[in-house]
Amino acid sequence: MSEQLRQTFINAKNEGRKALVTFMTAGYPTVDDTIPILKAFQDGGVDVIELGMPFSDPIADGPTIQVANTVALNNGVTMKMTLELLKKARSEGVTVPVILMGYYNPILNYGEEQFIKDAAEAGANGFIIVDLPPEEAIKVRNYVHDNGLSLIPLVAPSTTDERLELLSQIANSFIYVVSRMGTTGAQTSVASDLDVLINRVRKHSGNTPIAVGFGVATREHFVTVGELADGVVIGSKIVTLCKEAEQGQRYNAVKKYVETILNGVKHSIPTIEEFQAMQRKSREEGQLTKDVIAGFKEAHKHKMNFGEFGGQYVPEALHACLRELEAGFDAAVVDPTFWEEFRSLYSYIGRPSSLHRAERLTEHCGGAQIWLKREDLNHTGSHKINNALAQVLLAKRLGKKNVIAETGAGQHGVATATACAKFGLSCTVFMGAEDCRRQALNVFRMRILGAKVVAVTNGTKTLRDATSEAFRFWVTNLKDTYYVVGSAIGPHPYPTLVRTFQSVIGNETKEQFAKLNDGKLPNCVVACVGGGSNSSGMFSPFEKDLSVRLVGVEAGGDGLETGYHSATLTAGKLGVFHGVKTYVLQDNDGQVHDTHSVSAGLDYPGVGPELAYWKSTGRADFMAVTDAEALEGFRLLSQLEGIIPALESSHAVYGAVKIAKKMPSDQHIVINVSGRGDKDVQSVAEVLPKLGPKIGWDLRFEQNPAA
Ligand SMILES: Cc1ncc(COP(=O)(O)O)c(C=O)c1O
Numbered sequence: 001m002s003e004q005l006r007q008t009f010i011n012a013k014n015e016g017r018k019a020l021v022t023f024m025t026a027g028y029p030t031v032d033d034t035i036p037i038l039k040a041f042q043d044g045g046v047d048v049i050e051l052g053m054p055f056s057d058p059i060a061d062g063p064t065i066q067v068a069n070t071v072a073l074n075n076g077v078t079m080k081m082t083l084e085l086l087k088k089a090r091s092e093g094v095t096v097p098v099i100l101m102g103y104y105n106p107i108l109n110y111g112e113e114q115f116i117k118d119a120a121e122a123g124a125n126g127f128i129i130v131d132l133p134p135e136e137a138i139k140v141r142n143y144v145h146d147n148g149l150s151l152i153p154l155v156a157p158s159t160t161d162e163r164l165e166l167l168s169q170i171a172n173s174f175i176y177v178v179s180r181m182g183t184t185g186a187q188t189s190v191a192s193d194l195d196v197l198i199n200r201v202r203k204h205s206g207n208t209p210i211a212v213g214f215g216v217a218t219r220e221h222f223v224t225v226g227e228l229a230d231g232v233v234i235g236s237k238i239v240t241l242c243k244e245a246e247q248g249q250r251y252n253a254v255k256k257y258v259e260t261i262l263n264g265v266k267h268s269i270p271t272i273e274e275f276q277a278m279q280r281k282s283r284e285e286g287q288l289t290k291d292v293i294a295g296f297k298e299a300h301k302h303k304m305n306f307g308e309f310g311g312q313y314v315p316e317a318l319h320a321c322l323r324e325l326e327a328g329f330d331a332a333v334v335d336p337t338f339w340e341e342f343r344s345l346y347s348y349i350g351r352p353s354s355l356h357r358a359e360r361l362t363e364h365c366g367g368a369q370i371w372l373k374r375e376d377l378n379h380t381g382s383h384k385i386n387n388a389l390a391q392v393l394l395a396k397r398l399g400k401k402n403v404i405a406e407t408g409a410g411q412h413g414v415a416t417a418t419a420c421a422k423f424g425l426s427c428t429v430f431m432g433a434e435d436c437r438r439q440a441l442n443v444f445r446m447r448i449l450g451a452k453v454v455a456v457t458n459g460t461k462t463l464r465d466a467t468s469e470a471f472r473f474w475v476t477n478l479k480d481t482y483y484v485v486g487s488a489i490g491p492h493p494y495p496t497l498v499r500t501f502q503s504v505i506g507n508e509t510k511e512q513f514a515k516l517n518d519g520k521l522p523n524c525v526v527a528c529v530g531g532g533s534n535s536s537g538m539f540s541p542f543e544k545d546l547s548v549r550l551v552g553v554e555a556g557g558d559g560l561e562t563g564y565h566s567a568t569l570t571a572g573k574l575g576v577f578h579g580v581k582t583y584v585l586q587d588n589d590g591q592v593h594d595t596h597s598v599s600a601g602l603d604y605p606g607v608g609p610e611l612a613y614w615k616s617t618g619r620a621d622f623m624a625v626t627d628a629e630a631l632e633g634f635r636l637l638s639q640l641e642g643i644i645p646a647l648e649s650s651h652a653v654y655g656a657v658k659i660a661k662k663m664p665s666d667q668h669i670v671i672n673v674s675g676r677g678d679k680d681v682q683s684v685a686e687v688l689p690k691l692g693p694k695i696g697w698d699l700r701f702e703q704n705p706a707a
Helices: 002-014 031-044 063-074 079-091 104-110 112-122 134-146 161-170 194-205 219-226 236-244 250-262 272-288 318-333 336-344 359-365 384-397 411-423 433-438 440-448 463-476 494-502 504-516 533-542 609-617 627-641 647-661 677-695
Strands: 019-025 048-052 098-102 126-129 175-178 210-213 231-234 355-357 369-374 402-407 426-432 452-456 481-484 524-528 549-557 573-577 580-584 620-626 668-673
Touching: 002 019, 002 272, 019 031, 019 063, 019 210, 019 236, 019 250, 031 048, 031 079, 031 250, 048 063, 048 079, 063 236, 079 098, 079 104, 079 112, 079 272, 104 112, 104 573, 112 134, 126 134, 134 161, 134 272, 161 194, 175 194, 194 210, 219 231, 219 250, 236 250, 318 336, 318 384, 318 463, 318 481, 318 494, 336 384, 355 504, 359 369, 359 627, 359 647, 369 504, 369 647, 384 402, 384 411, 384 481, 384 494, 384 533, 402 411, 402 463, 411 426, 411 440, 411 481, 426 433, 426 440, 426 463, 433 440, 433 452, 440 452, 440 677, 452 463, 463 481, 494 504, 494 533, 494 609, 504 533, 504 668, 524 533, 524 647, 533 549, 533 609, 533 668, 549 627, 549 647, 580 609, 609 620, 620 627, 620 647, 627 647, 627 677, 647 668, 647 677
Parallel strands: 019 048, 019 231, 048 098, 098 126, 175 210, 210 231, 369 668, 402 426, 402 481, 426 452, 524 549, 524 668, 549 620
Antiparallel strands: 355 369, 573 580
């Protein structure tokens, strides 16, 4: 089918036209609309159709296509159903080339090879996989080639010459050039420096046709872009058109729009028999020929992967942001002046944080000696300040004036806002609207510190949506913006970078414990796991000390059996989410789950790749603690030690208590108290009526305390 795609561009050229490529999300606005819309594309004169496969977290897409994805998923669209819709459209006479466009995780979950085979059988001509990096694209392209299909690479204004060279080799029909940095969405004008970009691409791609998209909406745009490119892509505008058209009127609205764009020019359409013959021929050719592409390896000073986990699964445009960050990080960590400046901030943070024995908690458990690493005593109330300050120093080194961050519980947002206030940088924090509600105090703290808080109302309105939104903002405003990721998650180099800066926790613990215990190591260290910054910061200095057991405690929410939790390592499966291959909480179709935890900071469906690796090798153990159990941990530390812990840290407390009870009294266990619980007092008051009875804790203010 790559042959049909190639021929389509040749035909358009021979006829003196520019190919029109149009996009629609499968199952949007309703499942019944998809086939009529595909027919309207063909009847209106479209050359190539892009059919979007809905995904729960489309980070390269702007609001219009994001909403289309959500609506389609709510309509029950699955990967299988998308293929069935295509198959049906083919049987009803849609014979123009169709490219399936989507994100990697649902394909990985389906099984790459099987998906490509099934897609070929359904009548697809090719794929655009937005977040598939070139290293992986080579493997996928082989499957694609064997089935006679095409993999269409995306090129962004920021794509380097080195990557352009490889992406040009990958392209066996055409190249899709993203005209501007940012996300999809209709614009009022097309990018002004498009000619420079296209000339640069052509230097590498030779005669391979180029289609340009992102922002095209009008006939005028089509003509302007068509002067430079071989094809023009229109997406968001059509999605909006379909949303606005009445049910039953969408075929007419789309056909009319396409005719306006093309000024009524039509081209010949293959019959079903001709289409099937081309399909057979392409498949035979694919199976007979071998098409080998040389391997591709970009140099990275710090390794991109932890075993099979890690990597950079991001839309092409984001690579530039990551490359710049990586270079900045690589240079900083070998520069003694960077570390000097970071350490000079220890007195501001309150480092070293103390390590001391928890006498009454130890007595209560009657097992191992329990020690507390007091990250809750840090300035701003949690470990997040270590990473935020270090990254803001990096932002300064990179000359960035604006800092963005995502936040769940608000602790990372507060820490970043604090660091920005200290160094005079502007700060914008993305926070899910639901988290803004749960952590209203922290929203106010950020605003007091001079930060702008953007309440993200997409999707589940929690940390995952805030993170997606921060990535979208970053790629659109790369020049002057630094993104301070708050956990050891995301694409390389973030997991390594955040763990490096948080390792101060484990390094101090090791040193302090040895000093207090005749040079010994503890037997076990325990930390809660959201994305994994406090746990990897605590664990990594002990990684090679095999006598030290490492235990991460995840949020078990209402219980694993209810499906209402955030225990990614315990209950997730391998996937790709927010730019990284790791364990992900996802459904059978590769759509990322909604999560739940009483603590906003643990409420995330992904997890750091290094923790995933430690789980896979058995170096660290992970357990899940329910909301009610975490509340018990919260009560224990409050009432036995006079320390009100964050609800996140309360998970670690409960987990450690459970373990300590089974350990002999001459052994030692360290709990990382990652944060203090002031921010959670309101949340605890709210959940006590539901969770209190489960642990026999009744704190209602019904009686007058003064009476
Ligand atoms: C106090 C506290 N502990 C733990 C976490 C979980 O994050 P991580 O796993 O990155 O340490 C958070 C996140 O907001 C937090 O605020």
